[in-house]
Every structure is written in structure tokens, then in C-alpha cells.
Amino acid sequence: MAEKSTRKKKVRKALARNSSSRKVPAGKSKQVSGAKGKKKANSSRKASRSRPLVLVTGAGGFVGKHVVEQALENGFAVRATDLPGSDLSWAKDLGAEIALGDLTNREQVKKLVKGVDRVAHIAAAFNLSLARNELLRINLNGSVNLAEEAASAGVELFVNCSTADTYGVSIQVPTREDAAQNPANDYAFSKLLAEQAVIRVGRRMSMPVSTIRPTVIYGPGAIYTASLFCTIPYILQKRFGFFPRLYGGPLVNAVHVEDVAGSIVFLLGKKNAAGGEKSVYNVADDDWQTMGEYFHNLANPIGVRFSPFEVPVVTTGLVLLTKALERVPVKFFDIATTVLRSEWDRIRTENSLAGALNPRFDKGFLSYGLGDHAYDNTRLKSIGYKFKHPRFAKGYSETIKWYKDHRWIPESAFSV
Numbered sequence: 205m206a207e208k209s210t211r212k213k214k215v216r217k218a219l220a221r222n223s224s225s226r227k228v229p230a231g232k233s234k235q236v237s238g239a240k241g242k243k244k245a246n247s248s249r250k251a252s253r254s255r256p257l258v259l260v261t262g263a264g265g266f267v268g269k270h271v272v273e274q275a276l277e278n279g280f281a282v283r284a285t286d287l288p289g290s291d292l293s294w295a296k297d298l299g300a301e302i303a304l305g306d307l308t309n310r311e312q313v314k315k316l317v318k319g320v321d322r323v324a325h326i327a328a329a330f331n332l333s334l335a336r337n338e339l340l341r342i343n344l345n346g347s348v349n350l351a352e353e354a355a356s357a358g359v360e361l362f363v364n365c366s367t368a369d370t371y372g373v374s375i376q377v378p379t380r381e382d383a384a385q386n387p388a389n390d391y392a393f394s395k396l397l398a399e400q401a402v403i404r405v406g407r408r409m410s411m412p413v414s415t416i417r418p419t420v421i422y423g424p425g426a427i428y429t430a431s432l433f434c435t436i437p438y439i440l441q442k443r444f445g446f447f448p449r450l451y452g453g454p455l456v457n458a459v460h461v462e463d464v465a466g467s468i469v470f471l472l473g474k475k476n477a478a479g480g481e482k483s484v485y486n487v488a489d490d491d492w493q494t495m496g497e498y499f500h501n502l503a504n505p506i507g508v509r510f511s512p513f514e515v516p517v518v519t520t521g522l523v524l525l526t527k528a529l530e531r532v533p534v535k536f537f538d539i540a541t542t543v544l545r546s547e548w549d550r551i552r553t554e555n556s557l558a559g560a561l562n563p564r565f566d567k568g569f570l571s572y573g574l575g576d577h578a579y580d581n582t583r584l585k586s587i588g589y590k591f592k593h594p595r596f597a598k599g600y601s602e603t604i605k606w607y608k609d610h611r612w613i614p615e616s617a618f619s620v
Contacts, residue, residue, distance in 0.1 A: 262327030270465035307346030332568025423461030453495030453517030
């Protein structure tokens with residue numbers, strides 16, 4: 205509660221500072237006025253506002269919440285949107301305008317973008333178990349609807365959240381933004397098509413677009429990936445009495461949610477960084493770790509007992525195992541998920557935990573066993589962005605403390 209109150213105070217101060225700021229120069233709206241006269245009404249309304257209005261899609265999600273908060277703190281006016289039925293009352297309390305809508309419904313999208321200056325597009329179906337057609341319907345079609353209607357409405361800058369998963373296995377290490385993209389799962393495939401489509405719309409309709417490609421995102425409140433990586437150490441500790449001490453293997457890096465949101469808000473304020481060939485940015489921390497180091501850093505702050513012997517993660521063997529598992533029917537992964545949930549339910553009940561985390565092992569997770577997933581962040585830093593959480597071990601330890609404080613996980617693996 206104290207953390208939330210402090211955040212509210214920061215936002216209120218930012219709003220107060222900017223309430224008397226100068227108006228948006230007329231030249232800002234002219235950047236997108238090259239299309240048609242239908243943009244003039246929007247342009248005049250925008251010029252009369254003291255703060256640029258940002259539409260944040262997926263505002264009720266893990267990343268979206270942080271974008272809303274940081275955008276308000278940095279002096280933007282915010283229109284927060286998510287699917288009909290979403291509870292965004294917290295955003296309203298912070299000073300954001302609320303407008304719910306479905307991005308796959310073009311008529312609803314037209315209303316969402318009316319009068320908007322800039323767009324932060326985070327909304328997506330992030331679920332590795334969804335069918336490809338459903339992922340394309342939401343991630344691709346929704347993005348195209350939003351980009352086209354935003355451009356038609358005179359939006360002057362569009363920041364699109366894609367994913368580093370579009371690269372597939374890293375061919376060059378670390379992977380730079382000009383590397384070939386070869387997605388290894390249906391989610392990444394849908395995000396690649398959406399990313400490319402938004403860039404095409406921007407070029408065709410003269411709307412500057414910036415794209416970010418974050419790697420695996422962690423941080424307080426994460427549910428989907430945390431439901432696997434935060435529960436497995438406890439389950440192994442309870443079942444076998446230890447967590448394997450791994451070393452070696454493919455290279456990986458991750459990124460804190462505050463830096464994903466921070467980079468989006470940073471780019472919302474840098475129109476000169478959008479629209480060109482180099483307006484795509486990897487968002488990843490500075491730590492390129494072997495998979496063995498990564499799993500050690502995942503388990504260590506939880507307080508597990510590591511095995512007395514070391515287990516090497518041999519990349520070649522891991523790739524062969526992963527490829528073999530990819531041929532296994534999905535039902536096998538459903539069974540594995542059922543077993544994991546049964547074990548976790550027992551731990552949750554014994555330790556009186558909150559019910560936020562539910563472990564699941566989707567087949568799409570296997571793509572991370574096919575090789576390196578390490579990304580270079582030089583381009584983003586070269587235009588002035590400074591990472592708040594450059595080191596994984598420190599950021600993840602703070603995240604685990606949050607989970608323990610909120611009773612999402614036990615205080616220690618020894619207690620299970």
C-alpha cells in the first residue's frame with residue numbers, strides 16, 4: 205500500500221508541474237497533417253492541449269499498468285484502454301481517462317484514437333498455448349486496425365511493443381536489431397507479422413513508428429512466466445530435497461518490466477527516433493548469462509538447497525532434447541501442467557498463499573532450448589535511454605522479495 209501511495213504522489217506532482225506548461229506547438233500536429241483535411245479538427249484540438257494525449261492499449265496488463273503510471277509521471281495525459289469489462293479504476297484514480305474497447309472491432313478503435321496525439325501499443329494475446337489463427341486474429345488484425353485508424357486520426361507517433369522472440373534462436377551473439385527474424389513459436393510468428401504490418405502502415409500513411417523488442421520480462425506482479433519459473437524451484441525442493449546446480453549452456457538475458465515501460469515512455473518523447481530504418485530497439489538488460497547461471501539466479505533468492513554436484517547444460521544435448529520434445533503431442537504438456545499444479549496447490553495450501561500463480565508448461569516454452577537468446581541493447585542506450593535494472597540478479601532478488609511480501613510464494617523453499 206505504501207508503494208502504491210508513493211506512486212500516486214509522484215503522478216500527482218507530475219500532473220501539477222505540467223498543468224501550467226506551455227501548449228503543444230502547432231508544428232507538432234503538422235507532422236502528420238500531410239494526409240487529408242479530415243485530420244484538421246483533431247489537430248486544432250491537440251494544439252489547444254497543454255500535454256500530449258497518449259492512448260495506452262493493454263493498460264490492464266502487466267506491462268500496460270507500468271506504462272500508464274510512467275507516462276503520467278512524465279507529464280503525458282493518458283487514455284487507458286483494455287477489453288470491455290476490464291477494471292481500470294486504479295488508472296482513473298491516478299488521473300488517466302478510461303475508454304474500453306476491442307482492437308479487433310474497427311468501429312470501437314475509431315472511438316479510442318479520436319483526439320489522440322500518440323499511441324503506446326502493448327495489448328496482445330501472450331499465451332503460448334493459443335492456436336495460431338487466434339493469435340493472428342488478436343495480435344495481427346488488432347494491430348493493423350489500431351495503426352490504420354491512428355494514422356487516419358492524425359496520430360503523430362506510434363510506439364509498438366513487439367518481442368525479441370521474433371528473432372528465434374540468436375544467430376549472432378548478442379543479437380542486434382538488423383539480425384534475421386525466424387520465430388520459433390506461433391506467438392512470435394503473430395508478433396512478427398504485426399510488427400511488419402504496423403511499420404508498413406506507418407510508411408504508407410506518414411505516421412512515425414518506433415518498435416521495441418523486449419526479451420523475457422520479469423518484475424513484481426508478473427504472472428504468466430512467473431507461474432513457471434517461481435514455482436518450479438519450490439516443487440523440486442519439496443519433491444527431491446534440492447535444486448540442481450547447473451552450469452554452462454546457451455546464453456540468455458532478460459529485462460525488468462520497469463525498463464520495458466520506461467523505454468516505451470522514453471520513445472513517446474522522442475519523435476526524432478521514430479520512422480527510420482533504425483527505429484527498432486531491443487530492450488534487454490546488460491547481463492548475458494549462460495542458462496546454468498540464469499537458473500541459479502532464478503532459484504538462489506528463493507532460498508533453495510542446491511545439489512552438492514554440478515550438472516552441465518550441454519547446448520548440443522539440450523537442442524537435441526528440445527527437438528525431440530517438439531515432436532511430442534500437446535497432451536503430454538497438458539499432463540505435465542496438471543502434475544505441476546497439483547504439487548503447487550499442495551504447497552499453496554500448506555503455506556496459506558495467495559492464488560495468483562498457477563504453474564503451466566506450454567509447448568511454446570521449448571523454443572528457448574534451441575540455442576542462444578541474448579540481445580544487444582546498444583542502439584536504445586545510444587539515443588539516451590538509461591536502464592534502471594541493468595543487472596538481472598539484483599532486479600530478480602527484489603522481485604522475489606515482492607512475491608514473498610505479497611504471499612504469492614513461501615518465505616523460503618525450506619519451509620515447503
